[in-house]
Amino acid sequence: MPSLSCNLLDYLNDHKRFIMSKQKEKNNEPDRWLDDPLNVRKLIRGFYWLCAIVILIDVIFSLGWHRHAAFTEDISVHSLETLPAFYGVYGFLACVGLVYVSKLMREFAGKKILMRDEDYWDK
Numbered sequence: 001m002p003s004l005s006c007n008l009l010d011y012l013n014d015h016k017r018f019i020m021s022k023q024k025e026k027n028n029e030p031d032r033w034l035d036d037p038l039n040v041r042k043l044i045r046g047f048y049w050l051c052a053i054v055i056l057i058d059v060i061f062s063l064g065w066h067r068h069a070a071f072t073e074d075i076s077v078h079s080l081e082t083l084p085a086f087y088g089v090y091g092f093l094a095c096v097g098l099v100y101v102s103k104l105m106r107e108f109a110g111k112k113i114l115m116r117d118e119d120y121w122d123k
Contacts, residue, residue, distance in 0.1 A: 017037075058085055058088070062084040062085075063084065
C-alpha cells in the first residue's frame, strides 16, 4: 500500500506540471532545463552529495592532521577549533544569529527602528 506522503507528492508534482504547462501556453517559451522536476531533483541531490563529501574530507583532515588552530593548546577555545566541522557549525550559528539580530533591529519593543511605513517618503 503506498504511503500518504507518496500520494501527496505525486499529486503536487502533477499539479505543478499542470500549472507549468498552462504558464507555458501563455508565454510560448521553450522548455528550460530546470523546468523539468527531475533535473531539479538531480541538482538538489548533487548538492547533498557535495555537502557529504566536504564533511567527510573535513573529518578526515581534522582527525589525521593538525590544522594549526593554535600554537599552544593551553586555552580551551583553541581546542574547539580542532573539532571536526567546527568552522561550518560556527558559520551557521553566526548566520542564524545575524538573522535574529536583524529581526530585533527591525522592531524592538513595539517601536520600529529600521523598518518604515510604505508611505514614509511620501509624508
